[in-house]
Amino acid sequence: MGHQMFDYDAQLTDAVFAYCRERLSMDPVPLDYGSQREIPIDKLAGLIRPEGRNPQEILDFFETTLAPAVVSIDSPAFLAFIPNAPTKNSLLFDMVVACSGLNGTSWLESSGVVVAENQALTYLADTAGLPAGSGGAFVSGGSIGNLSSLTVGRDVGRAKHPELNPHDVRFAISSDAHSSIGTALHVLDVDTLIVETDDHRFTLKALEAALANDPHPENVIGIVATAGTTNAGIVDDLEGLGSYAREHDLWFHIDGAYGGAAIFSATHKHLFKGIRHADSFIVDPHKWLFAPLDCCALIYRNPTVARKVLAQQASYLDVLHDSSDDEYEWNPSDFGIHLSRRARGLPFWFSLVTNGAAAYESGVQVAIDLAQRTQQLIEESDHLEMVRPSSLSIVLFRRRGWKAEKYNEWSQELLRRQIAFITPTKWEGETVGRIAFLHPNTTEEMVVEILNSMRG
Numbered sequence: 002m003g004h005q006m007f008d009y010d011a012q013l014t015d016a017v018f019a020y021c022r023e024r025l026s027m028d029p030v031p032l033d034y035g036s037q038r039e040i041p042i043d044k045l046a047g048l049i050r051p052e053g054r055n056p057q058e059i060l061d062f063f064e065t066t067l068a069p070a071v072v073s074i075d076s077p078a079f080l081a082f083i084p085n086a087p088t089k090n091s092l093l094f095d096m097v098v099a100c101s102g103l104n105g106t107s108w109l110e111s112s113g114v115v116v117a118e119n120q121a122l123t124y125l126a127d128t129a130g131l132p133a134g135s136g137g138a139f140v141s142g143g144s145i146g147n148l149s150s151l152t153v154g155r156d157v158g159r160a161k162h163p164e165l166n167p168h169d170v171r172f173a174i175s176s177d178a179h180s181s182i183g184t185a186l187h188v189l190d191v192d193t194l195i196v197e198t199d200d201h202r203f204t205l206k207a208l209e210a211a212l213a214n215d216p217h218p219e220n221v222i223g224i225v226a227t228a229g230t231t232n233a234g235i236v237d238d239l240e241g242l243g244s245y246a247r248e249h250d251l252w253f254h255i256d257g258a259y260g261g262a263a264i265f266s267a268t269h270k271h272l273f274k275g276i277r278h279a280d281s282f283i284v285d286p287h288k289w290l291f292a293p294l295d296c297c298a299l300i301y302r303n304p305t306v307a308r309k310v311l312a313q314q315a316s317y318l319d320v321l322h323d324s325s326d327d328e329y330e331w332n333p334s335d336f337g338i339h340l341s342r343r344a345r346g347l348p349f350w351f352s353l354v355t356n357g358a359a360a361y362e363s364g365v366q367v368a369i370d371l372a373q374r375t376q377q378l379i380e381e382s383d384h385l386e387m388v389r390p391s392s393l394s395i396v397l398f399r400r401r402g403w404k405a406e407k408y409n410e411w412s413q414e415l416l417r418r419q420i421a422f423i424t425p426t427k428w429e430g431e432t433v434g435r436i437a438f439l440h441p442n443t444t445e446e447m448v449v450e451i452l453n454s455m456r457g
């Protein structure tokens with residue numbers, strides 16, 4: 002007889018599996034309401050007490066009361082922020098990862114997981130044009146991917162430039178870099194050269210102008226480019242910035258958390274050729290590569306350098322590192338700011354292997370094509386206009402005559418009516434409409450309904 006918490010409960014197992022089966026079979030899942038649904042706090046109060054409660058009752062409470070207060074990020078009508086559209090295969094395999102307690106920390110404990118995750122990372126690295134030998138780990142998200150990469154870049158830059166005060170080294174970034182880049186550099190206490198850009202695209206020309214006007218260009222030890230800005234989907238001049246970084250021996254980091262997935266797009270992969278110059282590159286399968294949260298692929302051109310900076314050292318961990326020069330003894334824990342980790346790359350691996358890479362290519366392309374079609378619909382309408390041409394899968398547009406308050410009311414009304422979840426953004430100080438396509442099952446009919454809802 003073991004502890005009662007670990008008894009197998011066949012009835013509860015059936016109930017939870019039935020719930021999961023129902024969610025998986027919904028086509029589409031209901032959008033649901035997020036914070037528009039009031040949560041009866043009094044029903045939560047006192048739930049945790051010395052003696053346990055009936056699991057079926059709590060599962061029902063979750064299903065009927067808590068779950069509807071979350072907007073389903075896997076709904077094809079979720080078009081705000083950056084959505085997440087996990088394939089059925091990836092969701093199912095996430096259950097396998099959870100139920101098997103699969104730990105993905107070290108080679109010693111988890112070689113079977115590591116080889117599969119690394120196969121997926123290598124596939125991404127090859128598709129992105131990074132050289133053989135590139136590698137890294139799956140981390141929790143773009144924010145930690147950026148922080149880990151920039152930590153390595155900072156240390157490498159400092160080591161190359163002993164003549165510089167270590168506190169003076171800087172990264173060149175554009176004002177459109179994702180907020181997590183600012184946070185990472187804040188954590189690292191590294192300053193920036195903020196490069197002003199034409200039309201929000203970070204180009205070599207803009208970098209050279211910024212360096213020419215800067216009193217201390219010698220302090221810039223790295224460049225951060227974005228492969229698909231979050232607000233507008235713009236891909237920076239990766240080739241120009243990357244060649245400059247190579248020529249001047251600077252760390253070149255590419256944040257492709259959202260847009261990096263378009264390396265799978267037949268029409269847009271040419272924009273990403275410059276990834277071949279990157280020292281570090283991230284792309285989030287939990288964004289546009291159809292994996293569940295939370296999963297960022299973090300890839301270094303030279304993983305050995307990253308390992309030297311990031312591997313945690315402790316006497317109880319020495320056993321993990323005894324022979325880690327052997328390329329097969331790969332500890333995912335050595336490549337990010339983390340130690341213990343679930344095998345979060347496996348759901349992506351399983352989906353990529355079972356659906357095939359061609360399905361990823363067409364899945365990514367659908368969103369780009371729909372963004373372009375939406376642009377046409379907007380241009381043909383009399384009440385809307387584009388703010389700028391669609392980029393990747395993002396459309397920025399304006400409802401003539403509307404101010405911030407109207408956009409917010411419209412956004413809430415769309416959710417209330419369960420038509421879509423779309424939140425406005427700001428573009429050069431003006432509140433505008435923004436649609437981020439991602440789910441391959443979002444249809445033109447849905448777009449037409451959304452655009453028509455802005456007539457009134």
Ligand SMILES: Cc1ncc(COP(=O)(O)O)c(C=O)c1O
Nearest residue numbers: 083142143144179181231258259
């Ligand atoms: C370009 C870019 N970088 C980084 C991030 C942060 O990623 P995460 O939310 O996974 O931490 C995002 C999130 O939208 C992003 O779009």
